[in-house]
Amino acid sequence: MTIEDRDDAYLITHALAKDTLSRLRDVETEQVAFRKGLVKLGRICGYEIIDGAMETEYVPVHTPLAETTGERVKGLDDVVIINVLRAATPFVEGLLKAFPRAKQGVISAGRDEEAGMNDDGEFPITIDYVKLPEITERDTVIVADPMLATGSTMSAVLDHVLSEADGFENLFVLSAVSAPDGLVRVGEAVPQADLLTVAIDDRLDEDGFIVPGLGDAGDRAFRTT
Numbered sequence: 081m082t083i084e085d086r087d088d089a090y091l092i093t094h095a096l097a098k099d100t101l102s103r104l105r106d107v108e109t110e111q112v113a114f115r116k117g118l119v120k121l122g123r124i125c126g127y128e129i130i131d132g133a134m135e136t137e138y139v140p141v142h143t144p145l146a147e148t149t150g151e152r153v154k155g156l157d158d159v160v161i162i163n164v165l166r167a168a169t170p171f172v173e174g175l176l177k178a179f180p181r182a183k184q185g186v187i188s189a190g191r192d193e194e195a196g197m198n199d200d201g202e203f204p205i206t207i208d209y210v211k212l213p214e215i216t217e218r219d220t221v222i223v224a225d226p227m228l229a230t231g232s233t234m235s236a237v238l239d240h241v242l243s244e245a246d247g248f249e250n251l252f253v254l255s256a257v258s259a260p261d262g263l264v265r266v267g268e269a270v271p272q273a274d275l276l277t278v279a280i281d282d283r284l285d286e287d288g289f290i291v292p293g294l295g296d297a298g299d300r301a302f303r304t305t
């Protein structure tokens with residue numbers, strides 16, 4: 081298994097995840113490669129979640145030649161993926177390759193960069209649109225956002241998810257790059273969530289960007305500034 085238990089999070093340590101993230105970090109990686117990289121990373125993370133957190137069961141299989149026993153992943157129909165618009169869109173596209181029958185939700189959430197961080201290191205968050213599927217106690221919920229910086233966005237998103245869910249089997253927050261402060265904030269606000277990330281970086285700068293990070297994921301994927 082390539083998921084390691086750290087203090088504040090579970091680290092996805094698959095070599096291809098690290099390789100892909102390193103390419104995403106590179107300032108020379110342009111829009112198309114960046115977007116494709118996020119798709120690829122989402123797919124790898126999806127496979128890792130299946131491998132590390134989901135059970136399998138033995139099932140009878142009739143091949144064209146014989147009867148045998150196969151192994152199937154349990155609960156693949158009971159997965160909810162929540163896309164935190166907008167930077168998560170290519171990341172979720174990749175996750176859907178691992179969970180093609182997932183129920184999908186979207187939450188449009190943005191940091192008010194002009195207001196900046198308050199003294200507690202939080203941004204004001206604007207939530208414009210929320211559309212979630214029914215979430216039941218059978219479901220594995222994956223809330224995806226490539227960047228977990230101060231954790232302000234994810235905390236606001238999880239408030240909505242928790243207020244609408246009737247329960248869940250697992251609640252995963254999945255990011256590509258996380259800052260220590262954000263992991264602590266989300267971990268304290270929503271202790272029932274398991275935080276999964278490919279990298280835990282050093283720190284946040286004065287503008288709330290992750291260092292070394294990969295810059296502004298939304299801008300790089302959507303070619304905005």
Ligand SMILES: O=P(O)(O)OC[C@H]1O[C@H](OP(=O)(O)OP(=O)(O)O)[C@H](O)[C@@H]1O
Nearest residue numbers: 166167190191228229230231232233298
């Ligand atoms: O942990 P936080 O400090 O809240 O920062 C992380 C958020 O910032 C980015 O979104 P952004 O607000 O730039 O919106 P975008 O996805 O539309 O670019 C990123 O995709 C996260 O949602």
Ligand SMILES: O=c1cc[nH]c(=O)[nH]1
Nearest residue numbers: 229289290295296297
């Ligand atoms: O470093 C960061 C912080 C927030 N959002 C990003 O896209 N990057």
Ligand SMILES: [Mg+2]
Nearest residue numbers: 296297298299
């Ligand atoms: Mg952005």
